[in-house]
Amino acid sequence: MSRLFEELDYAPTPIGAISLRRRHILSLKTDVFEILLGEEHLMSSLFTASEIALAEKGLAALKGNRLDVLVGGLGLGYTARAVLQDERLNALDVVDLLEPVIRWHREGLVPMKTELADDPRCRLVHGDFFALAASQDGFDRERPGRRYDAVLIDIDHTPERLLHGGSKGFYTPLGFESVQRFLKPGGIMGLWSDEAPDDAITDLLAGAFDEAWAEPVVFQNPLQDGREVTQAVYLGRKT
Template sequence: MSKMFEELDYAPTPIGAVSLRRRHLLALNTDVFEILLGEEHLMSSLFTASEVALADLGVAALTGENLDVLVGGLGLGYTAQAVLAHETAASLTVVDLLEPVIRWHEEGLVPMGTELVVSPRCRLVQGDFFGLVMSETGFDADRPGRQYDAILIDIDHTPERLLHGGSKSFYTPDGFQALQRFLKPGGVMGIWSDEAPDPAITELLGKAFDEAWAAPVVFENPLQEGREVTQAVYLGRKA
């Protein structure tokens, strides 16, 4: 059996110290990996349904082959892994602000090991996603202005509960318009949310996108039998 608790790494970052922890849950006889920013939980390997749904819903909203996908926020990698499970995804770029999180994947400390690092279709990039949205060149220094079929964002808890203040100006019609410069015609933006769909957020998206909708993601809480959790994926389509 694994150790009951182990801190796999701890490192400072520009927005606070992050840690990667593994603990063994006797009730489920399983190891759980967690990323924390200070004492704030960012992600757990026990709850991944909505991270996977962000990828599945985003890709399902597109047609055609050889899709170029960008994911903002790496975490434990479940959204990125789900994108790569779609054969239509020809390339995947994952942007994350935190160097230690990328390093954990490079060193194989996360549950999926180095799966993302060794994939020829995937590239991990350290950078400020929201800063790059507002930049003139965008997300690819080698191809300024590069456009993607889908840009999927899993960074803040919700568009109203932010990880830090640097993303506040993004969740506005102007911020969404800025992002659309880097979407192909008909391309889709997706946003993960820790809470159930909020009509006000869908309405906000509708002010910037040609089409906007929200999808509830419902799953059972493995720690509380019979209790369901509802989270959300918001989607907006460029004209």
């Protein structure tokens, strides 16, 4: 059996100290990996349904093959891995502000070990997603102005509950329109939220995209006797 608790890494970042830890939950007989920013929980390997749904629902809305995809926010990597499982994928860029998170994937400290770092289709990029979205050149330094079939964002808890001040001003029609510059015609922007669908957020997307909708993601919480939890994926399509 694993240790009941182990801190795998701890590192300072520009927005505070971040840590990766592993806990063994006796009642479930399983190890759970968690990322914390200070005392705030960012992600757990026990709850990944909506992170995976962000990739699956976002890519399901796309037509064609040889898809180029950008994921904003790496975390434990479940959104990125779900993108890589789509057989139509050509290339995946994953942008994360926190260098230690990228290092954990390269060193194999996360549950999926070095799976993402080893995949030749996947590039892990250290950068500020929101600053890059607002820039003239976009997300690819080697190919300024590069456009993607999908941009999938899993960074803040919700548009109202921000991880840090760097995303302030992004969740507006103007902020969403900045991303559209780097989407191909018919491309999709996806947005993750750890709360149930909110019409106000869908309406906000509709103010910037030609088509916008919300997808509920329902799963059971094993720590609360299977109580159902509802989170959301928001999608906007550029025509």
